[in-house]
Each structure stands twice: as C-alpha cells, then as structure tokens.
Amino acid sequence: MAMKKFINDPANLTAELLEGLVQAYPSKVALDGEKLVVRAKPKEDSKVAIVTLGGAGHEPALQGFVGEGMLDISVVGDIFAAPGPPPVLEALRQMNRDAGVLFVVLNHAGDVMSANMALEMAEAEGLNVRKVLTHEDIAPGMHAPAEDKRGLVGCIPLYKVAGAAAEAGMSLDEVCRVAEKYNDNMATLAVALKTATHPQTGEEIFTLEDDEMEIGMGQHGEAGTGRSKMLSADETAERMLEQLLLAVKAARGDKLYVMINGAGATTLMELLIIFRRVRQILADRGIEVACSHVGEYLTVQEMAGFQMHVAKVDEELIELMNAPCDTPFLTVR
C-alpha cells in the first residue's frame, strides 16, 4: 500500500517538524541552528545542564521533553538517525559550565558512535561532561550484556528524575548518581502489532502477519525475539509484566513507576486497558504503583503496539518524579 502521510518534501521532514514544535510551544522551547532544540528560558549556569541526542520521527520524543525540570538541549538527527558528532559537540560546548553537564545517550549504534566521538572531542577541549547510557530493553534477555540492550522509552522518566535533581541544585556527582540509580532499576519491553512506514523512503520498516504480534520489537522496527498469535490485552500485559518484574527484581512491598507508552497507532483506550491489568497484577502481589504515565511519549510513526516500562523507585526517585516540570509534552505542577 502506498504511504499515506501528511508530509511535504521528505527531505524537509525534520526541519518542518522542529519548526512546528517551537512555534507551537514558544514559551517553552526554541530552535538554535538546525538541530538543537533548546529551552526558551535557559536554566541558571549554577545548575547542572542535561543534554541528549537522538533521531527524529519518534515525536514527541526526545525534543518534546526540553524545558524546565527536564532537558536543556536535545540534539536532533534525521528520521530514525542520530545527529552527527559536530552538532552534539556544539550542544556540549553551549552547555559547558562549572556545575557540569549530564549527557544522556540511548544505546543505539549510531547514537553511541556520535556521542562517543563528540565526547572525545569535548574532553579534549576540557569540557565538564559526564555520560549516562540507557540500555533497559530486556528483549535480548535480562542477563544479556548491556551493550546488546537498546535504550527505549526509559530515557524519558530518566530525564525527569535527573532534570529534577539538577533543578534542585544537586551537584554533577549527585545528578549522575540519581540518573544511574534510575538506570539500574528500570526495564522496558515493547510489543508490535502493525508496521510503520519510514516517512522518507515510504517503505514498511518490517512485516507482521495480520494475526501476529511480536514482543521485543525495537523502536525502529528492529525485529524482536518472540512472535506469537494475537493475544488479548490482559494476556499481553501479563506476559510482558512477568518478564519486567523479574528484570527489576520487584517483590512485595516494593514501589514501582509504570509507563505504558503508545507506539503511534495504538489507541489510548487500549493503553488504559493494559495499564489497568498491570495495576491489578501489581496490587495482587503487594507491589505499589507509586507514579505512572499512560500515553504517547516515544512513538514510531504509525506503528501499532506499545512499550511497557517499569522502574523500582525509592522515596528520592518518587519525589523527583513528582517535582514540577514544564516541557511541551510533560508538565508536572
């Protein structure tokens, strides 16, 4: 089937979507050059800055979370492709300060290469930057080496807690500690029902039969590990949550943050039905949902499916999760 999308020249997708983003939320974000989405009101220099990078096509991620209490700069690549090292280095230079910069990188080959090259140059220039790599996808197996695990939607709650820590005036060491604590206690699993078309090539990014679903599908349509016949919402939630709870070693009395993130074409109705079952199972096991988000945070065009994300949280993380933030696509008051 031919691609059906409201687009213009495919070469201008990223530029046009960023223009739309900053014009829609002018009090929160602004565009610096072609690839840097920055805060409309910059954070004080005395506080740790937070920078991230990633491809476009996953809206509202990642640049939709730039703003007070979360990111300072999101360096945007092209559709599904990391930005190259030069704009990343530029962002690190702009944010460099005595308080330091936390640089959050999602584990995808291109992102990691670009980030490492930029970081190498930043260190040569003496910039005060520390990197945190997210890699919470448990599809390759929860005991798989970290480098095999992709960074999925868990980056967004991580921006939230690290951003709140930075906003509270914590030192770079402390902001890193908070980010790593969240990083070490989170896990995500994705499920896909229907493919998406790459908006530049018009090609489907993978194929699934009409009656199939695939657990473990990545956010660029990278194939997952478990194809099966369609299951109901409850069965799907049970199967995924089981693996996630094992991964974060959640036990009776623990508190969890839970996010059900729609991939783009799965309705909020379905996401809420899934969340309801997750909440039921956790209640049965004596595990408390301390905070939660249900909606679209990191999408893959019109892919149908969702990412289920959980993190074991303590009082500090809960407080940071509930601290105020004001970004285009996540606001806490």
Add this chain to the structure above:
Amino acid sequence: MATAIGYEQIVRMIRGGLEAIRAHHEELSRLDSALGDGDHGSAMLRAVEAAGKAIQQAAAGNTPKLLQQIAWGLMAAAGGAPGPLFGSFFLGMSEAADEGEMDAPAVAAMFEAGLAKLRKQTKAQPGEKTMVDALVPAVEALRGPPDVAAAMARAAEAAAQGAESTRDMQAKHGKARHMGERTLGHIDPGSMSVTYLFQGFAEGVARGS
C-alpha cells in the same frame, strides 16, 4: 600509469566515489529495508551531498585539510551510524595524508589510517556482516601494485567480494543484530556502500591518469 597522485587526482577520486554512491542510493535503501529501517541510501545521499559541498568549499591544494573538511561536513549532515563511521574514516585519512603527491604506498598508508580511525568507533570485526567486511579487504588490497589506479581497481574488486560474503553472515551489530538468523541471505548495505565508494574511487583515479 599513475605512480603518484596529487590534490587534483584525489579530488577526482573522491568525486568518483561520491557519484557512485549517489547513483546507487535507492538500491542501498532497498538493501537496508531487509535488515534495518530502509534509510541507509538516503543517509548516504546526504553524506555525499555534504562531502561534495565540502570539496567545493575547500581551499584547493591541501589534501589533509580537504579530507578533514569532508569528514566534518558529512558527519554534520549524515547521522545514524554512517555519519560517524565514514566521518572517522575520512578524518583518519586526513591525519595520514601528505600535502604533496602521494605514491601508491603513501595512498595505502592513508587508507590504512582511515580504517584504523573507523575501527575505533565500532567493535565490529570481519565476519559480523558490516561495512568492515568490505573495507578491510579493500584497504588490504591497496598494498602491492605500484600503480595507484591498479591498486584502487584491486581494492574495488576486494570490496565487492567482501560485500558479497556478507550474504552468508549473521548480523551482530546495528539495528539488524536483533534479527538473528533472519539476516541470512541479505547483503549488508554498509558493505555495499563501501563497494560503490571504492568502485567510484577506482573510476575517478583511472579518469585522472
């Protein structure tokens, strides 16, 4: 015969490589849709456009500076994995290039430096279905012939064989790594980009001699 090449011939060589990738970018995206998200060709097209622009803007006569500007230009334009990989390749070449004429061993040494820099960015080893499977044999093939054009033709041939060999490999890197056995039977698009690049280099050098 071209026992040594200077700035003008290097520009012709690189332009030849860029043209070859431009001519095949749709095929590169098609190869990628079997293994990745089908955008390798468009990423490579952005890279070659940026590299072409860098050549136009470069101060003529200085090969190391030219290669460095190409590296930065294509890294700024092309994201994903190809940007840093091809960027570091040209950056490594710029560090080893001579300002004057280079004979065949010097050209081989320049490419070896590019390969070494690229391999710092990735853990990919030969046999793991990546561009490395074409690039390693191509760069190795440059050693030997005293004629640069002949050496480059040998490199292009070695790259093509290397790319063909990826068909029987299982991907261990990039977005394809998660597909396991389903990657068998498909050529790695990055190795094909390397092949076209070297075929174009060979044509460009031959044109200049």
